[in-house]
Amino acid sequence: xxxxxxxxxxxxxxxxxxxxxxxxxxxxxxxxxxxxxxxxxxxxxxxxxxxxxxxxxxxxxxxxxxxxxxxxxxxxxxxxxx
Amino acid sequence: xxxxxxxxxxxxxxxxxxxxxxxxxxxxxxxxxxxxxxxxxxxxxxxxxxxxxxxxxxxxxxxxxxxxxxxxxxxxxxxxxxxxxxxxxxxxxxxxxxxxxxxxxxxxxxxxxxxxxxxxxxxxxxxxxxxxxxxxxxxxxxxxxxxxxxxxxxxxxxxxxxxxxxxxxxxxxxxxxxxxxxxxxxxxxxxxxxxxxxxxxxxxxxxxxxxxxxxxxxxxxxxxxxx
Numbered sequence: 001x002x003x004x005x006x007x008x009x010x011x012x013x014x015x016x017x018x019x020x021x022x023x024x025x026x027x028x029x030x031x032x033x034x035x036x037x038x039x040x041x042x043x044x045x046x047x048x049x050x051x052x053x054x055x056x057x058x059x060x061x062x063x064x065x066x067x068x069x070x071x072x073x074x075x076x077x078x079x080x081x082x
Numbered sequence: 083x084x085x086x087x088x089x090x091x092x093x094x095x096x097x098x099x100x101x102x103x104x105x106x107x108x109x110x111x112x113x114x115x116x117x118x119x120x121x122x123x124x125x126x127x128x129x130x131x132x133x134x135x136x137x138x139x140x141x142x143x144x145x146x147x148x149x150x151x152x153x154x155x156x157x158x159x160x161x162x163x164x165x166x167x168x169x170x171x172x173x174x175x176x177x178x179x180x181x182x183x184x185x186x187x188x189x190x191x192x193x194x195x196x197x198x199x200x201x202x203x204x205x206x207x208x209x210x211x212x213x214x215x216x217x218x219x220x221x222x223x224x225x226x227x228x229x230x231x232x233x234x235x236x237x238x239x240x241x242x243x244x245x246x247x248x249x250x251x252x253x254x255x256x257x258x259x260x261x262x263x264x265x266x267x268x269x270x271x272x273x274x275x276x277x278x279x280x281x282x283x284x285x286x287x288x289x290x291x292x293x294x295x296x297x298x299x300x301x302x303x304x305x306x307x308x309x
Binding site: 021039064069079 | 222288
């Protein structure tokens with residue numbers, strides 16, 4: 001069964017984060033997935049957003065300089081003694 | 083885990099993450115240095131990142147983060163678990179940062195900081211990527227569809243250059259978008275954690291994340307579609 005009111009590609013691109021966050025209503029989720037099923041470019045778009053998330057996740061937070069780690073650990077030891 | 087690391091009797095029951103958290107708190111209260119070091123490694127860089135929203139430069143943000151750790155240690159015995167440890171720790175951090183910003187005479191309207199109304203309402207994709215709304219057959223369907231990256235060699239995808247491109251794209255985002263994508267997609271926070279710490283609504287958080295991811299994807303597209 002297909003929905004009455006299919007999404008446009010533009011609407012799909014606007015809803016992609018809500019879709020990935022699981023925040024679409026069941027009806028909208030169905031419209032979203034039906035559109036993807038029949039639209040290869042939109043599948044590519046969603047896939048690229050997922051790849052973007054993965055590549056962003058490969059970035060690392062800065063390492064903590066040793067002298068700061070040491071200073072914080074000293075503070076912890078002092079706190080422990082109190 | 084030792085007996086001493088078992089959760090308090092009055093801890094809320096719940097997920098494995100909460101169990102881990104109470105084990106962490108018990109270890110800290112026990113004075114276990116490895117637990118403290120793990121916590122510092124997990125959160126210190128993110129604390130500095132967040133503090134920099136409020137204070138003038140990185141060295142001040144570093145001081146704020148160190149002050150926050152002192153505050154966290156001082157208050158740890160009073161932590162009751164009404165929020166997650168992470169949320170509680172980062173509230174201490176943001177309170178310190180705000181106090182410091184006020185002392186520095188920086189007048190930031192903190193309530194406006196996260197308002198999406200403050201941002202230009204730019205489309206995340208150029209309007210010409212889509213056919214016009216009055217197109218006879220395919221209104222608002224792709225005019226210039228995205229080209230698959232399947233043919234991009236893996237070594238290029240995972241290269242230092244691609245990573246730098248992603249970092250560069252994030253660096254050019256407005257502060258609120260940069261912060262949300264950093265917490266969600268680099269630091270791996272949940273949307274609930276981001277909303278709690280930044281004190282923003284879930285829908286606001288999602289709009290900021292949406293714009294940020296779309297712009298980073300767009301930057302990747304420009305870069306990867308070059309020959």
